[in-house]
Amino acid sequence: MDSLQIKNKVISEIEKIRTNLIQLAEKIHFNPEVSGQEINASRWISEYLERNGFDVQLRIGGLNTAFIACSGENPGKPFIAFMAEYDALPEIGHGCGHSLIAPAAAGAAIALRNTLPADFVNICVIGTPEEETTGGKLKLLEKGVFDNIDVAIMFHPHTITTGLRPCIGRTSIVFEFYGKPAHASTYPDKGINALDAVILTFNNINALRQQLREDVRVHGIITDGGKAANIIPDYARAEFFVRAREKSYMEEVVQKVINCAKSASLATAAQLKISSLMPTYLPDIPIDSLIDCFESNLRVLGYSTQKVSAPYRLGSSDYGNVSQKVPSLMGFISIAPEGTPTHSIQFRDAAISEKGLKVMIDAAKAMAMTAMDVVLVPGMLEQIKNEFVRKVSGSV
Numbered sequence: 001m002d003s004l005q006i007k008n009k010v011i012s013e014i015e016k017i018r019t020n021l022i023q024l025a026e027k028i029h030f031n032p033e034v035s036g037q038e039i040n041a042s043r044w045i046s047e048y049l050e051r052n053g054f055d056v057q058l059r060i061g062g063l064n065t066a067f068i069a070c071s072g073e074n075p076g077k078p079f080i081a082f083m084a085e086y087d088a089l090p091e092i093g094h095g096c097g098h099s100l101i102a103p104a105a106a107g108a109a110i111a112l113r114n115t116l117p118a119d120f121v122n123i124c125v126i127g128t129p130e131e132e133t134t135g136g137k138l139k140l141l142e143k144g145v146f147d148n149i150d151v152a153i154m155f156h157p158h159t160i161t162t163g164l165r166p167c168i169g170r171t172s173i174v175f176e177f178y179g180k181p182a183h184a185s186t187y188p189d190k191g192i193n194a195l196d197a198v199i200l201t202f203n204n205i206n207a208l209r210q211q212l213r214e215d216v217r218v219h220g221i222i223t224d225g226g227k228a229a230n231i232i233p234d235y236a237r238a239e240f241f242v243r244a245r246e247k248s249y250m251e252e253v254v255q256k257v258i259n260c261a262k263s264a265s266l267a268t269a270a271q272l273k274i275s276s277l278m279p280t281y282l283p284d285i286p287i288d289s290l291i292d293c294f295e296s297n298l299r300v301l302g303y304s305t306q307k308v309s310a311p312y313r314l315g316s317s318d319y320g321n322v323s324q325k326v327p328s329l330m331g332f333i334s335i336a337p338e339g340t341p342t343h344s345i346q347f348r349d350a351a352i353s354e355k356g357l358k359v360m361i362d363a364a365k366a367m368a369m370t371a372m373d374v375v376l377v378p379g380m381l382e383q384i385k386n387e388f389v390r391k392v393s394g395s396v
């Protein structure tokens with residue numbers, strides 16, 4: 001079979017399971033489960049994979065709603081992972097469209113399994129929960145779940161169609177200031193004002209902004225600012241996120257932001273305690289050979305693709321950490337007009353629209369076709385790995 005014939009075969013395998021994939025997407029969409037509670041979604045997807053010949057392990061990496069479903073025991077042969085997210089948002093439901101991600105991953109894996117000879121490749125679907133909060137992929141990486149994977153692929157619905165929408169890294173910082181209470185009128189000279197330290201931290205950061213690169217985001221809130229206007233606040237607390245496109249620059253900005261808080265501590269005499277809210281999401285490493293391949297497969301399916309460059313409406317994802325560990329691809333396909341905000345009711349409704357469901361099927365096709373190229377095109381996997389090594393070592 002030539003490459004066009006074999007791609008037509010994988011497309012027809014997905015067409016055979018089209019109705020099942022749509023039913024799965026509808027079930028997940030109408031039964032939204034927030035991060036860490038995706039009991040039904042993880043069960044529905046893993047059971048479906050099991051019925052289609054995959055060996056399933058549940059609750060991997062210490063996560064109740066994570067799973068891995070594998071097909072093939074061929075050491076030395078390419079190992080392709082499709083990543084499935086399925087968590088919803090509080091109140092909005094599937095406003096990020098993860099109800100489309102999981103069935104697309106399952107569809108791509110099943111079609112690939114049914115198309116390629118059994119001894120050609122190893123395929124798995126990794127169920128990665130908690131993307132919207134603490135990042136299930138981080139825990140799975142820590143436990144070695146991605147250790148033997150050659151290429152990890154996923155799809156995310158969006159308002160643009162592209163093989164690359166850069167992920168911005170994200171570090172959380174919590175500043176707590178401890179002062180001394182006193183009557184704000186009678187004994188102002190006896191107090192140490194912790195709220196002033198927080199306000200100075202904000203002002204210092206606002207002065208810092210002018211000297212930062214344009215892809216950087218620093219944003220925060222005050223969670224504690226005192227109890228009463230006539231008591232000098234002895235405790236104040238603020239939470240910040242620092243985001244940047246490059247890992248090393250993000251670390252540099254985090255230090256600058258910490259200095260903003262330290263100088264506020266010095267100015268007010270309030271003691272400073274620094275901690276973090278959640279693990280750091282790293283920026284992604286784009287692999288051009290995978291991106292080009294995914295985009296050309298999308299064009300075969302009738303889509304036009306666009307190039308996005310930073311600092312286009314950047315977000316952060318635990319996908320970034322995966323891409324720092326193994327060569328990875330996160331492809332985006334538009335399900336709603338450009339400008340529609342994600343994490344919104346409009347985007348949630350787009351995820352269950354006719355167009356959203358068609359995109360999910362095409363995403364499964366494009367991912368399976370890309371995996372075919374990785375496995376079958378001579379030298380392609382080697383090229384991907386070389387590009388990855390070059391970029392991780394910073395030699396590009």
Ligand SMILES: [Zn+2]
Nearest residue numbers: 096132342343
């Ligand atoms: Zn989201």
Ligand SMILES: [Zn+2]
Nearest residue numbers: 096097098156
């Ligand atoms: Zn998302």
